[in-house]
Amino acid sequence: MKEKIITFIFMSFITIMFILGIIIPDKEISYSERRILSKFPKITLKSLLDTSFKENFEKYTTDQIIFRENLKKISTNFSYKILRNTDNNGYFKKDNHIFKTLYPLNEKNIETNINKINKIINEKLTNNNVYFITVPDKNYYLNDNTYLKIDYDHFFKRIKNNIKANHIDITKKLSLNDYYKTDPHWKQENLINLANYIIKGLNNDVQNINYKKITIGTLNGSYTNSNIKTSPDDLTYLENDILNTAYVNYIENNNFNKIYNIEKSKGIDPYDLFLSGANTIIEITNTNTFNNKELIIFRDSFASSLAPLLVPYYKKITLIDTRYIHPSLLNNYMTFDNQDVLFIYSTLILNENILK
Secondary structure (H helix, E strand, O other), rough: OOHHHHHHHHHHHHHHHHHHHHHHOOOOOOOOOOOEOOOOOOHHHHHHOOHHHHHHHHHHHHHHHHHHHHHHHHHHHHHHHHHOOOEEEEEEOOEEEEEEEEOOHHHHHHHHHHHHHHHHHHOOOOOOOOEEEEEHHHHHHHHOOOOOOOHHHHHHHHHHHOOEEOEEEEOHOOOOOHHOOOOOOOOOOHHHHHHHHHHHHHOOOOOOOEEEEEEEEEEEEHHHOOOOOOOEEEEEEEEEHHHOOOOOEEEEOOOOOOOOOOOOOHOHHHHHHEOOOOOOEEEEEEEOOOOOOOOEEOOOOOHHHHHHHHHOOHHHHHHHHOOOOOOOHHOOOOOOOOOEEEEEEEHHOOOOOOOO
16 A cells, blocks of 8 residues: 555656646746756657657756756755765855866866967967966865865966966966856956056056946856855946947957947856857957057957956957867968967866867
């Protein structure tokens, strides 16, 4: 009798979940995971024969399971409170910040990225002043040996000794408070002194440039997919007349826009407020310049919020993201001659093999 009751309860639960799955509309976006959720796959003869329908259907059922967010929260609480784990799938909380473990150090990927960057320098930048910045991920500023960390001293030393550029060390110009609590990125409103330090490193005279802080909401960053709770940060950007009158050309789609995309700040990833997020090539033209200098930045997403603070010092800044375009194609879009060139990559990117 006991077995029958358990079976009945289980089957009832499955039936209720199935019915709710039919009644409740599918969700389009998971804001906690910063991604679009799977849709019910199209049924075709080809998809049935090559098993792609089965694979896509499994993704769909996983993405659209009822109470998915609640189940994730239960799993997180179980991991922390019951199992007493120090992390949840690589995420952990310390000093009200959410961190994602960066470990181990991938020597092969670092070597590959060094070779790719040096190839760009050797083949395209012989007539340019070339500089390099390694952006430390916020784990670097975590003062707790409980959690696994890469050997940052070895990491930075290897980059500095092998990439053929003038290196600007910014590690002592930042602290943990300069990063968002729920995201790997840094806060633009905290970067003014850092930008001035970089401008000096690029052999420019620092000017007295004022900015107005504009807060347009809060930022629940990409680390919220861990379901670890902490208070969000304000989403703030810096503006002045120079930035307001600069115009931005997104070369990939020949679309002109502003430096700050307010609409993007309301989307899946609010950090896309800065230069509209991931883009292959972006040109920023300063209409209030006091010189004719140009800067080319090979970059990852950290430069999206930093680059606007460098705009006042250059007539034109071009940002290139070689995660999305092979360097061999760049001559179709620009000429490399006598510009300042800055490579700025985070430890997160340099430890991966995603540059083309």
